[in-house]
Each structure stands twice: as structure tokens, then as C-alpha cells.
Amino acid sequence: MRVLYFAWVRERIGTGEEEVEPPAGVHTLADLAIWLRDRSAGHAEALADITRLRGAIDQRFVALDAEIGAAREVALFPPVTGG
Amino acid sequence: MRVLYFAWVRERIGTGEEEVEPPAGVHTLADLAIWLRDRSAGHAEALADITRLRGAIDQRFVALDAEIGAAREVALFPPVTGG
Amino acid sequence: MIRVSVDPAPIEVASELAALEAHGAGAIASFTGIVRGDDGVTCLELEHYPGMTEAALCDIAEQAVARWSLLSAVIVHRIGPMSPGERIVFIGTAAQHRHAALDACSFLIDRLKTDAPFWKREVTDRSPRWVAARADDDQAASRWTRSADRPA
Amino acid sequence: MIRVSVDPAPIEVASELAALEAHGAGAIASFTGIVRGDDGVTCLELEHYPGMTEAALCDIAEQAVARWSLLSAVIVHRIGPMSPGERIVFIGTAAQHRHAALDACSFLIDRLKTDAPFWKREVTDRSPRWVAARADDDQAASRWTRSADRPA
Numbered sequence: 001m002r003v004l005y006f007a008w009v010r011e012r013i014g015t016g017e018e019e020v021e022p023p024a025g026v027h028t029l030a031d032l033a034i035w036l037r038d039r040s041a042g043h044a045e046a047l048a049d050i051t052r053l054r055g056a057i058d059q060r061f062v063a064l065d066a067e068i069g070a071a072r073e074v075a076l077f078p079p080v081t082g083g
Numbered sequence: 084m085r086v087l088y089f090a091w092v093r094e095r096i097g098t099g100e101e102e103v104e105p106p107a108g109v110h111t112l113a114d115l116a117i118w119l120r121d122r123s124a125g126h127a128e129a130l131a132d133i134t135r136l137r138g139a140i141d142q143r144f145v146a147l148d149a150e151i152g153a154a155r156e157v158a159l160f161p162p163v164t165g166g
Numbered sequence: 167m168i169r170v171s172v173d174p175a176p177i178e179v180a181s182e183l184a185a186l187e188a189h190g191a192g193a194i195a196s197f198t199g200i201v202r203g204d205d206g207v208t209c210l211e212l213e214h215y216p217g218m219t220e221a222a223l224c225d226i227a228e229q230a231v232a233r234w235s236l237l238s239a240v241i242v243h244r245i246g247p248m249s250p251g252e253r254i255v256f257i258g259t260a261a262q263h264r265h266a267a268l269d270a271c272s273f274l275i276d277r278l279k280t281d282a283p284f285w286k287r288e289v290t291d292r293s294p295r296w297v298a299a300r301a302d303d304d305q306a307a308s309r310w311t312r313s314a315d316r317p318a
Numbered sequence: 319m320i321r322v323s324v325d326p327a328p329i330e331v332a333s334e335l336a337a338l339e340a341h342g343a344g345a346i347a348s349f350t351g352i353v354r355g356d357d358g359v360t361c362l363e364l365e366h367y368p369g370m371t372e373a374a375l376c377d378i379a380e381q382a383v384a385r386w387s388l389l390s391a392v393i394v395h396r397i398g399p400m401s402p403g404e405r406i407v408f409i410g411t412a413a414q415h416r417h418a419a420l421d422a423c424s425f426l427i428d429r430l431k432t433d434a435p436f437w438k439r440e441v442t443d444r445s446p447r448w449v450a451a452r453a454d455d456d457q458a459a460s461r462w463t464r465s466a467d468r469p470a
Contacts (some may be wrong), residue, residue, distance in 0.1 A: 083264075144222075163281075166275055198339070262354075267349070
């Protein structure tokens with residue numbers, strides 16, 4: 001599964017994209033974010049506070065408690081600030 | 084006193100502007116319109132229905148029952164349709 | 167800054183917007199009215215009340231600037247004959263925030279419809295006809311009335 | 319007709335408006351967002367989620383076209399680095415009537431703020447900072463929510 005990061009999440013993690021294979025216990029985006037913390041100090045810092053994160057599954061905004069299911073692409077990022 | 088006419092009021096009267104000296108009994112714009120009806124067949128037709136007219140005194144919109152007072156310029160016209 | 171223009175020349179939208187943007191605002195809104203060729207209209211003629219028209223437009227522009235703290239408000243209205251597809255009116259506002267710019271733009275076009283002395287005459291294959299005023303324009307203008315706006 | 323563009327090139331407002339006017343509409347509304355130089359900002363950088371951004375903008379444009387019977391809706395958002403005074407976003411709508419054009423324009427900029435994946439980063443004399451999302455943007459977007467708009 002591909003995970004994308006944007007804005008300060010991307011900066012702190014140090015990459016905008018990585019391939020991961022989460023274990024069976026990871027069901028939701030929030031589960032994924034918590035599991036990803038162990039990958040590096042940058043991940044731990046970027047994903048420390050779940051309430052500051054928003055997410056998308058297969059390019060659609062979803063709540064962090066959404067089930068990842070068979071998604072091919074998920075994304076974690078701060079609240080959007082366009083316009 | 085100068086009276087201006089616009090749109091179909093002007094067309095029916097046949098002029099856009101005339102000088103008039105209304106008698107003492109003419110107090111309001113409505114009084115003026117009724118008094119002006121006697122000037123020509125065009126005036127009579129244009130000013131026949133007071134409810135279809137709007138007016139201005141010294142270039143400010145007013146109701147037809149507004150007092151003319153010492154106005155130098157009054158105007159009679161249909162409801163506006165700009166924009 | 168307020169700019170009001172009542173002119174038979176075609177309306178140049180690009181230069182009006184460029185001037186609005188020059189005020190350093192974060193938000194620019196605009197409304198452009200285009201002459202429609204509905205019902206066989208081949209030409210639209212705009213009559214106005216010289217002097218009073220400009221004063222009325224300045225008055226509503228000043229109201230908008232005060233009410234929404236605009237950096238600029240522009241009203242350009244064409245007069246005389248014009249063809250379907252041509253611009254008849256342009257409204258532009260510059261503000262720090264988007265809702266101020268957009269709401270002021272709505273206010274200005276609504277108020278212009280009822281508070282400025284213009285009259286439209288449509289030329290068709292048949293005899294020309296003066297356009298009738300619309301009751302819903304009065305309703306649209308009145309939605310902006312607040313107690314503070316009413317004359318004493 | 320819908321047009322959505324997410325591009326690092328400067329936004330050309332005049333050509334966007336000309337294209338909107340070509341649809342034969344009576345009413346054109348536009349909103350332009352300009353980069354402000356507040357708080358010592360010397361450069362603004364816009365990051366986005368390629369693919370998802372364009373899809374999100376198409377989705378809100380389609381909602382606006384359906385809700386206000388628009389003849390056209392255009393959303394142009396700049397990405398990458400830009401300077402104060404430059405345009406960051408342009409919204410344009412074409413409709414038969416002014417309220418449809420203006421309301422749809424308000425809807426589109428409100429929804430864009432909350433429903434499209436863009437992120438702003440301000441560069442100043444000090445270290446760059448990511449702009450925080452605003453709660454009032456959520457409120458502004460939610461005022462357009464009707465029961466019919468909610469997903470099943």
C-alpha cells in the first residue's frame with residue numbers, strides 16, 4: 001500500500017511517499033498512523049497527535065477512523081489551507 | 084421650475100425637459116403630474132396612471148406624494164430598469 | 167476608493183480588475199451583466215438621468231465601502247445602444263476577506279437595479295419596447311436593508 | 319461547462335472571463351484571491367495532492383453547476399511559489415441570472431477552502447511556516463450544506 005504525506009507531515013517524515021505493508025491489526029487510518037510512528041523519529045514526531053491529522057483513502061477525504069480496507073493509496077496530512 | 088421626463092414618459096410627452104410654473108394648488112409631485120395632463124394629448128396619455136410613475140425632486144428619488152417645495156428640478160419617469 | 171462611470175463606451179473588464187487588484191486587497195469580486203439576445207432582441211438602449219445617475223451610484227458605492235470596509239468599489243454602467251453579448255454593467259469590489267468582497271458585490275448590483283435611474287429599451291424585429299421593472303428586484307434590494315440603513 | 323486548472327503559471331483573469339462570457343450568459347461573477355504581504359510574508363508556497371486536487375475541484379464545480387443551473391464554472395488555482403500581489407485563485411461562474419452567478423461563486427470559494435487538498439507555506443525573514451486551517455472556513459463551507467447535498 002502506498003502512503004502519501006503532505007505539508008508539515010511530509011517535512012517531518014522526510015519523504016512524501018512510501019510503500020508500507022501494515023500488519024493485520026491495522027484496520028483504520030488512525031491505526032495506520034500509530035503503527036507508522038515506529039518507523040523513524042520523524043514519523044513519531046509528525047504522527048504524534050492524531051487530532052492534528054486529516055486523511056484520504058484512494059484520494060477521497062475520510063475521517064481518521066475510516067477503514068483502510070483494500071485501499072491502494074492512503075494519505076495523511078494537516079487540515080487543508082487552500083484558496 | 085424644470086421638469087424632466089424619461090423613457091416612455093418622455094416619448095409620449097414628446098420632450099425630455101420643459102420649464103413650467105405650476106399654480107399655487109400644486110403641492111406634491113402627484114399634483115404636478117395631474118396638472119401637467121392638460122398641456123397636451125401626449126402629457127395626458129403619459130401621466131394618465133399615477134401608479135405607473137416614479138419621481139425625483141432635485142435629483143433624489145421621492146414618493147409621488149412628496150412636497151415639491153422650492154425644488155428647481157423635478158422628474159417623472161417609469162420605474163427604473165438598469166443593471 | 168470609489169470609481170463610478172456612466173459611459174457609452176464598451177466596458178473594459180480587464181483594466182477595471184487590474185485597477186482593483188492594485189489596492190493590495192486579498193479578495194476581489196466582480197459581477198458583469200451581459201446583454202442577452204432573448205426574445206429576438208437585436209439591440210438594447212440604455213437611457214439614464216445625467217447627474218442623478220452618477221450621484222446615485224456614488225451613494226450606493228459609499229454605502230458598500232462603509233458597510234464592508236472595502237478598499238475599493240467600482241461601478242461601470244454602459245449607456246446608449248448596445249448589442250447582445252456586450253457588457254452592460256460591471257461591479258467590482260476589493261476587500262481583505264472574501265465574504266466582504268462577494269457580499270458587497272451582490273449588494274451593489276441589487277441596489278443598482280432599484281436605486282439608480284436607468285431605463286432599458288429593447289429593439290426587436292417588431293416595435294421597440296421599454297423593459298418593465300421587476301418586483302423581484304425590489305425584493306432583492308430590500309434584503310440588504312438593516313435598521314441602520316434606513317433614513318431617519 | 320466546467321474548467322478546472324491547477325498550475326504553477328500565473329493566473330490570467332482576462333482570458334478566463336472572456337471564456338466565461340462566450341457562453342451566452344447574462345450574468346458573470348468572479349472571485350480572485352490575491353497573495354497578501356501581511357506579517358512580513360515575502361513568498362507563499364502552495365502544495366497540493368496531485369490528482370485528488372483536480373478531482374475535488376471538479377466535484378465542487380459540478381455541484382455548483384447542478385445547484386444553480388450554471389452555464390459554466392471555472393476554478394483556477396495556482397501552485398508552487400508566488401509573491402505578494404499575485405493571484406492565487408480565480409473562481410468564475412456564468413448563469414442567466416445574477417444571484418445564481420454570485421451565490422455559486424461564494425459557494426465555490428467557500429468549499430474550495432475546506433474540500434480541496436492544498437496547503438499554504440509562508441516564507442518570511444524568519445523560518446517558513448505552514449499556515450494553520452481556520453475554523454471559520456469550516457463554518458463558511460457548512461452554510462451551504464442542505465439535506466440534499468449530504469451523501470447517502
